[in-house]
Amino acid sequence: MDAISNVPVPANERVYGYAPGSAERETLEDRIKELAGASLDLTLTIGGEQRLGGGAPIDVVQPHNHASVLGRTNDATAQDVQDAISAALQAAPAWRSLSFDERAAIFLKAADLLAGPWRATLNAATVLGQSKSAQQAEIDAACELIDFLRFNVAYARQLYADQPISSPGVWNRMEYRPLEGFVLAITPFNFTAIAGNLPTSAALMGNVVVWKPSPTQQFAAHFTMRLLEEAGLPPGVINLVTGNGQAVSEVALGHPALAGIHFTGSTPTFQHLWRTIGTNISAYHTYPRLVGETGGKDFVLAHPSADPAVLTTALVRGAFEYQGQKCSAASRAYVPRSLWNRMRDDFVATAESLTVGDVAADLSTFMGAVIDARAFAKHKEAIDRARAASNIDVLTGSYDDSVGYFVKPTVLECADPSDEIFVKEYFGPILGVHVYEDRDYDRVVDQMENVSPYALTGSIIAQDRYAIAAAAERLRFAAGNFYVNDKPTGAVVGQQPFGGGRASGTNDKAGSIFNLTRWVSARAIKETFVPPTDHRYPHMG
Ligand SMILES: NC(=O)c1ccc[n+]([C@@H]2O[C@H](COP(=O)([O-])OP(=O)(O)OC[C@H]3O[C@@H](n4cnc5c(N)ncnc54)[C@H](O)[C@@H]3O)[C@@H](O)[C@H]2O)c1
Ligand SMILES: N[C@@H](CCC=O)C(=O)O
Numbered sequence: 001m002d003a004i005s006n007v008p009v010p011a012n013e014r015v016y017g018y019a020p021g022s023a024e025r026e027t028l029e030d031r032i033k034e035l036a037g038a039s040l041d042l043t044l045t046i047g048g049e050q051r052l053g054g055g056a057p058i059d060v061v062q063p064h065n066h067a068s069v070l071g072r073t074n075d076a077t078a079q080d081v082q083d084a085i086s087a088a089l090q091a092a093p094a095w096r097s098l099s100f101d102e103r104a105a106i107f108l109k110a111a112d113l114l115a116g117p118w119r120a121t122l123n124a125a126t127v128l129g130q131s132k133s134a135q136q137a138e139i140d141a142a143c144e145l146i147d148f149l150r151f152n153v154a155y156a157r158q159l160y161a162d163q164p165i166s167s168p169g170v171w172n173r174m175e176y177r178p179l180e181g182f183v184l185a186i187t188p189f190n191f192t193a194i195a196g197n198l199p200t201s202a203a204l205m206g207n208v209v210v211w212k213p214s215p216t217q218q219f220a221a222h223f224t225m226r227l228l229e230e231a232g233l234p235p236g237v238i239n240l241v242t243g244n245g246q247a248v249s250e251v252a253l254g255h256p257a258l259a260g261i262h263f264t265g266s267t268p269t270f271q272h273l274w275r276t277i278g279t280n281i282s283a284y285h286t287y288p289r290l291v292g293e294t295g296g297k298d299f300v301l302a303h304p305s306a307d308p309a310v311l312t313t314a315l316v317r318g319a320f321e322y323q324g325q326k327c328s329a330a331s332r333a334y335v336p337r338s339l340w341n342r343m344r345d346d347f348v349a350t351a352e353s354l355t356v357g358d359v360a361a362d363l364s365t366f367m368g369a370v371i372d373a374r375a376f377a378k379h380k381e382a383i384d385r386a387r388a389a390s391n392i393d394v395l396t397g398s399y400d401d402s403v404g405y406f407v408k409p410t411v412l413e414c415a416d417p418s419d420e421i422f423v424k425e426y427f428g429p430i431l432g433v434h435v436y437e438d439r440d441y442d443r444v445v446d447q448m449e450n451v452s453p454y455a456l457t458g459s460i461i462a463q464d465r466y467a468i469a470a471a472a473e474r475l476r477f478a479a480g481n482f483y484v485n486d487k488p489t490g491a492v493v494g495q496q497p498f499g500g501g502r503a504s505g506t507n508d509k510a511g512s513i514f515n516l517t518r519w520v521s522a523r524a525i526k527e528t529f530v531p532p533t534d535h536r537y538p539h540m541g
Contacts (some may be wrong), residue, residue, distance in 0.1 A: 005101050007157045008108065010150040012492055013115060013143040018134040018363060024120075025363055028134060031124035032360050035219075036062070040071035042218045044080055044242050045225050047087035048235025053080050053242045058215050063131040063369040064358045064404035070128055070219045075243035081210070081251040084239040088182040088208035089257060091236025096178050096206040100160065104153045107204055110231035111149035114142060118227050122220060126192045129219030131368030131404070133359045136322045137192075139490070141220060144193035147493035148511050152201050155513040164524065171527045176520040178206030180286050181259030183519065184252050186245065186273070187221075188265040189214040189371050190325045196224045197510060198262040199238045205519040207259070209238045212248045214265075216371050249273070254280055260289035260519065264327075264510075267294040267425075267454075267503050289518050293498070293505040295425040296327045296456030298479070298488045299448060301471060303462035304336040304438045308343040310485055311335070311461045315431065316350050318459070318487030320409045323370050324429035327504075328457040328481065328489040331431060332422045334448055336438040348395050351409040358404065369404035370428050376405040379428040386412045386421065397430070417444065423452045445471065449478050456500030457481040457488035480507050 016024045042060055043050040055075030062068040076084075095103075114122060119142050126132050126141040164172040183202040187195035199211040213221035225240050241248060252258055253276045261277070263270050270292035277288055300318060302311050318330035335343075359368035370376055380399050386392040397410025410430045412421050421432030436444045458479035460471040468484055475482065480500030481491055491498040497512035499505055508515045 004161075007104060007153050008150070010147070010154050010494065012494060013146040015143050016138055018138065020364070025134070027120045028123055028127075029363060031120040032127055035121070035124050036068065036070070036128055036360060038071070039069065040219075040222065042071045042073035042222045042242060044076060044084070045240040046080070046084045047090070047239065048229075053077065055080075055243055055247065058243065060129060060215065060218050062128050062360060062404070063216075063371050064360065064406070066373075066401075066404055071222070073215060073218050073242045076241045076247050078247050078251050081241055081247045084210045084241050085182055085252060085255055085257065087236040087239050088210055091234065092182070092208045095203075095208055095234065095237050100156065103204060103206065104156065106228075106232045107149045107200055108153055110200075110228055110233075111146045113227060113231055114146050114149070118223075118230075121223050122192060122227065125220040125223045127360050130189060130192070130217060130371065131359055132322055133365055133368060134363045141192035144191070144493060145196045145224075148193060148197040149200065151494045151511055152197075152204055152516065155516050156204055159513055159516055159520070169529050171529070173525045173527075175523040175525060176205070177523055179259035179289065179519065179521050181257035183207045183209045183260040183262055184248070184258060185209050185211045185262045186248070186265065186269075187211070187213045187217065189216040190322070190327070192217065192220040192224065194264050194510065195221050198264060200228070201510075201515060202260065202262055202519045203233075203237050205516055207519055208236065210241055210248070210252060211238050212241045212243075212245055215242070215244060218242060249276060253277060254283060256283055256285045258284055258288050259286055261291065262519075263292040265294065270294045270505070286521075291506050291508045291515070291518050293327070293500070293508070293510060294503065295427075295454055296329075296500060296504050297332060297423060297425050297452035297454045298328055298330055298456055299458040300330045300333040300488065301445065301448065301458065301460050301475070302333065302335045302339055303441065303460065303464060303467040303471070304338055305464035305467060306339055306461040307463060308339055308346075311339065312343055312347045312350060314459060314461055314487040315347060316354070318489050319431040320351065320354060320367060320429045321489065323367050323407065324431075325371060325375075325427055326489050328491065330459070330488050331426065332448070332452070333431060333433045334417075334444050335433060335435050336441065337435050338438050340433075340435045344395070348411060351411055352396050354409055356406055356408050367409070367429065369406050372405060373401070375428060376401050376407065379407045379410075379426060379430060382421070382426050382428075382430055383407075383410055391416055392419065392421070417447050418451055422448070425454065445474050449475055453503040454500065455479055455502035456504035457483070459483040459486060459488045461485055477501060480504065
């Protein structure tokens with residue numbers, strides 16, 4: 001089919017509320033019960049075939065109830081990774097020859113399946129495996145992934161439509177080829193949507209993919225793979241490799257056909273990948289595209305003119321939703337003393353009132369557990385350090401891992417704005433607060449602009465328009481997603497394209513045309529209709 005079709009105009013997926021008594025809540029509760037007892041083999045998928053990885057077994061558990069095993073996965077071996085790459089390269093010619101419409105239809109169908117019959121499955125898997133509340137699972141596993149799938153199709157069409165001008169007698173065209181080789185998608189534990197988007201956005205543009213999800217997101221990733229198969233994704237286009245990633249690093253990063261990395265995760269992991277690729281650079285057939293969205297130390301800056309209720313809500317939601325395990329989570333706040341004196345007790349009481357527990361057993365719960373023992377140990381260490389420090393007040397916060405990896409909302413007040421709590425990413429429900437004298441506002445803004453190496457998200461909370469404008473200008477490079485009078489989390493595809501700079505990533509804005517441009521290698525084609533037949537120019541006489 002040669003026609004240039006109009007792709008469906010995307011709109012953001014409706015967010016269901018899961019209120020007590022609602023039909024969607026009942027469906028989700030039923031699916032959670034079914035999947036909790038499923039005890040699945042969480043397999044590799046290579047060339048459309050499922051099999052267990054050949055390496056060490058890994059139990060995938062419910063973080064809020066770590067004795068409860070959801071399934072078993074295995075580390076992939078070097079041979080598994082090699083097989084995945086071979087399957088991808090074998091699938092490449094047919095996949096890249098398929099028209100864009102045929103490829104797009106698969107991902108649009110996946111979006112519709114997810115919006116309908118698969119919604120409860122992916123949400124339930126995300127509640128169980130990643131300890132998300134019903135609300136947090138819905139905005140991630142259902143809505144954001146649906147949005148990624150639908151909006152990317154529209155952005156891809158927009159990209160393909162971008163064509164050069166032609167001069168008389170000449171026709172210029174731009175062909176948006178996929179990359180030559182395979183794309184390696186390595187995805188984090190914290191968002192089912194990101195895990196689904198990183199392989200599918202590259203595949204939509206005609207690439208073949210080796211996808212390595214996080215073991216702690218493997219439960220939902222398993223169902224995402226099944227969803228894509230039901231939508232008609234041909235075998236070998238996306239090959240899922242399980243485990244911790246060491247074999248992936250060893251085999252895929254040294255492979256001559258590595259054409260790109262689509263990564264989201266921590267800054268140290270991305271820097272390791274980049275370093276390895278640098279070392280291997282002469283081994284590749286083409287320069288690998290490196291796209292990595294990484295860590296954050298996201299701020300909320302309050303001006304003396306801020307509304308205390310707006311600030312309190314932005315901090316509670318921004319710092320503690322999904323246990324602070326969003327790369328965008330507010331983890332440092334700067335509050336003028338006049339405002340802090342009016343709001344501190346109410347804010348701390350609200351933080352203490354948040355329910356923390358088994359999000360799968362009680363869908364009313366606000367927060368679940370942190371993802372695993374390693375994360376728990378990191379947060380415990382940060383809280384213990386704060387308790388021992390003479391210049392930090394632990395206003396609230398505690399931990400208990402006897403049943404699940406629970407860390408309660410933690411608020412640390414510290415007079416020293418260069419303390420580690422304002423610099424280091426903990427990736428948990430730990431908020432550092434620096435209270436400044438109102439007259440020191442400008443000095444505080446200068447200090448917080450670059451005290452941390454990250455530049456992902458940040459908010460200014462103020463009513464004074466001059467203060468808002470000045471902060472937007474002064475903090476121009478301190479955040480890739482900047483919010484005015486809102487929490488720094490919750491970016492929506494199509495509305496706030498997401499990504500940050502400095503140590504937070506390459507800022508290729510997931511879910512936008514900028515991201516898709518990284519997965520194509522353009523070929524410019526010039527055709528001359530009546531070519532010259534004499535080499536001489538007029539100036540030659
Ligand atoms: N900027 C963003 O858009 C964004 C979004 C989500 C999460 N994050 C960041 O992700 C981090 C949390 O996620 P995480 O704990 O899953 O990150 P992580 O870096 O520990 O793991 C990310 C992925 O890399 C894999 N991995 C780890 N070491 C590897 C290696 N040597 N070779 C190959 N693969 C390897 C992991 O198994 C996982 O699949 C936080 O730093 C957070 O800020 C950023
Ligand atoms: N896009 C999400 C964050 C993803 C990172 O973990 C947000 O805006 O809150």
